[in-house]
Amino acid sequence: MSAIIIDGKAISLKVREEVRPRAAGLRARGIIPCLAVILVGEDPASLSYVTAKEKALAEAEMASRDFRLPASTTEKELLTLINRLNADVNVHGILVQLPLPAHISEERVITAIDPQKDVDGFHPVSVGNMVLGRPGFLPCTPHGVLVLLRELKIPTAGAHAVVLGRSNIVGKPLANLLTRRDVNATVTICHTGTKDLSAITRQADILIAAVGRAGLVTADMVKEGAAVIDVGVNRVTDPSAKKGYWLRGDVDYEAVAEKAAYITPVPGGVGPMTIAMLLQNVVEAAERFAESRGRFAGSAEFSC
Numbered sequence: 001m002s003a004i005i006i007d008g009k010a011i012s013l014k015v016r017e018e019v020r021p022r023a024a025g026l027r028a029r030g031i032i033p034c035l036a037v038i039l040v041g042e043d044p045a046s047l048s049y050v051t052a053k054e055k056a057l058a059e060a061e062m063a064s065r066d067f068r069l070p071a072s073t074t075e076k077e078l079l080t081l082i083n084r085l086n087a088d089v090n091v092h093g094i095l096v097q098l099p100l101p102a103h104i105s106e107e108r109v110i111t112a113i114d115p116q117k118d119v120d121g122f123h124p125v126s127v128g129n130m131v132l133g134r135p136g137f138l139p140c141t142p143h144g145v146l147v148l149l150r151e152l153k154i155p156t157a158g159a160h161a162v163v164l165g166r167s168n169i170v171g172k173p174l175a176n177l178l179t180r181r182d183v184n185a186t187v188t189i190c191h192t193g194t195k196d197l198s199a200i201t202r203q204a205d206i207l208i209a210a211v212g213r214a215g216l217v218t219a220d221m222v223k224e225g226a227a228v229i230d231v232g233v234n235r236v237t238d239p240s241a242k243k244g245y246w247l248r249g250d251v252d253y254e255a256v257a258e259k260a261a262y263i264t265p266v267p268g269g270v271g272p273m274t275i276a277m278l279l280q281n282v283v284e285a286a287e288r289f290a291e292s293r294g295r296f297a298g299s300a301e302f303s304c
């Protein structure tokens with residue numbers, strides 16, 4: 001078997017095209033959807049991610065305010081900035097690129113973001129809403145994976161989905177979303193404590209790798225005909241590469257593509273979906289702001 005290659009770029013463009021008129025509608029009402037993007041330090045991968053996010057916002061005619069802070073920034077300084085952005089009515093979303101330098105508590109920083117502006121879906125309130133199936137912002141990468149499965153019409157109901165990795169950003173929320181009634185997969189999460197990993201991955205109808213280890217998933221770990229979603233983006237050093245490194249996923253792509261029915265490439269698979277879902281969340285945040293402002297204006301009129 002040779003797998004169908006899932007074109008995340010094409011599907012992400014479709015999502016972005018749906019976002020465009022919504023952003024235009026807001027602009028017509030004098031509201032420019034705006035995301036504050038905070039990067040602390042100079043991690044090259046993080047820098048390339050935030051640059052890509054800001055470029056996508058500009059292409060959708062949305063605004064971004066970028067804050068590039070030195071690695072020496074204190075937690076207090078970062079929290080002060082977040083409080084300022086929480087209070088700024090012209091900012092609809094706040095994104096703090098992770099990971100943060102070790103001296104800053106990610107938990108305190110994420111919790112400081114106003115949940116109404118938490119377009120990453122990382123705040124405990126957003127996580128709680130997601131788990132309870134209530135409206136709220138869904139984390140971008142897991143949401144993007146669900147959209148890929150839906151767009152490709154990959155059957156999920158009753159499927160055994162195996163998620164490799166238990167991060168707060170991908171593994172945990174993705175496992176949760178896969179159990180939603182409208183997805184209805186049976187989910188196994190594997191992590192560093194898992195025994196006989198291959199025995200479990202070989203049972204997967206849908207195998208999702210999100211561990212951050214290049215080539216971890218080899219062909220012998222994959223069931224014939226499985227859908228394989230590769231969330232990993234790893235820089236593998238190679239002096240012969242133009243940039244000095246190659247981007248590789250967590251999956252041994254060439255060999256697994258011979259066995260799977262569907263596979264996402266790296267780059268060009270899940271990555272573009274993360275950005276598209278972020279744009280969707282930003283426009284959603286701005287729409288909610290517009291709605292609440294409308295209600296507020298209405299009630300003010302009423303009370304006069």
Ligand code: GUN
Pocket residue numbers: 095096097098099120140141169274
């Ligand atoms: N680091 C890796 N992925 C993400 C993401 O989706 N959002 C943020 N803020 N940081 C990340």
